[in-house]
Amino acid sequence: MRHGVDATIWTKAPQAWRDLWWLVYAPAFWPWDLRSAAGVFGHRLWSPARDDAVRRWLLTQAHDPSELCAAVNKMAQPNYPDADYLSAAQPMRLGRLAEALFTFFIQKSPAVDWIASGVPIYAPPETGKPGRQQLGELDALWRDDTGALVHAELAVKFYALAKPSTPAGLAIGPDGVENWQHKLDKLCARQLTHALPPPWDAEPVKRLAHVRGRWFLPGHDVSADDWVSVAPDGLRFGPRFSRAQFATVSFPRNCKVRFLRRLEWLGPVSQPDDHRLFSPGNDGFVDVAAWVSDAPVHSHERVQMLGVFKSDAAGAWHEEWRAWIDPERPAEPTIGG
DSSP states (O other): OBTTBOHHHHHHSOHHHHHHHHHHHSOOOOOTTOGGGHHHHSOOSSOGGGHHHHHHHHHHHHHOOHHHHHHHHHHHOTTSTTSOTTTOSSOOOHHHHHHHHHHHHHHHSSSSEEEEEEEEEEOOOOTTOOSOOEEEEEEEEEEOTTOOEEEEEEEEEEEEOSSTTSOGGGOBOTTSSOBHHHHHHHIIIIITTOOOOTTSTTSOEEEEEEEEEEEEEETTTSOHHHHHTTSTTSSSEEEEEEHHHHTTOOOOTTEEEEEOOGGGSSSOOEESSOTTOBOOOTTSOOOHHHHHHTOOTTSOSSOEEEEEEEEOTTSOEEEEEEEEEESSOOOOOOTTO
16 A cells, blocks of 8 residues: 555556645644644645545546546646647646646535636726736635535645754745745735635625645654654655765665655655666765766756655655755745845
8 A cells, every 4th residue: 555545556656646645634834833823724625524535536536547647737737738748848737737627626526516617807997097917816616514505725735954953934945935834824925815706796605725745844854753753654844965965875675765846746756667867875875976966957946856766665765755856955035035
């Protein structure tokens, strides 16, 4: 079994299906020192009464992923709907991929009674001015088991702490600018407060944020027990290294590693063989020169994600955990920075 799924099914399914599984079942993102936000971030997407039906539907998609792959390709890259998004010459944004997967799930699965996605929000009309300014979009509207209207916003985020004492709100994103506090403020003060347009404007609405992602803690300053104990399956936490620090990391001999393409940053990656995986040397260290030269074409321009893989009895390789690698450790940001 892998993540509660038969290992054969997990391995044979395409990466889009593993990404969908992760988007649905990965641990909630809100961190340890922002638990006051649990009212927004702690909601389930569907009621427990629908658990079995949702799981059966997901396994059906794994056995026959054609509809999933076609829908994701079409939604994520409408100009090239028949192209495999992982091998496209001009890959889509990671957020667009997550949005396409989420939309497919809420539209097609028995989890919720879907109403609409991407609902435009406009400012009130101004006298004497033609048209109206679009303020944004509502990610999704649906009805729950009680018939109540639900407005949901999706976000997929990756943040790294400069040191263990760094407040979670100051954890930075891959661009080195945005931090978690910025995103939290945007979600709570803007995205989840928009007035609904007709015909839902007079109806009470529940608000929730479906946020998934990973947190990366300083790999040489925090023991593995400190971060793995929070999320034992490694789906929410991982270590952060500078390039120089990574050169000193010793891996078990039964592990292999490789950089992940940006569009592989969502769910755990599996592959049928060890193609493009690097083996640690006899001393357990990975050749940093080879590691740097193997950076994938469609990776992030600043931060690299390194997948650490182990094989199963059938010879397939599965990502066990993931590390954030940056060339230099940047200065700790501030709320205003």
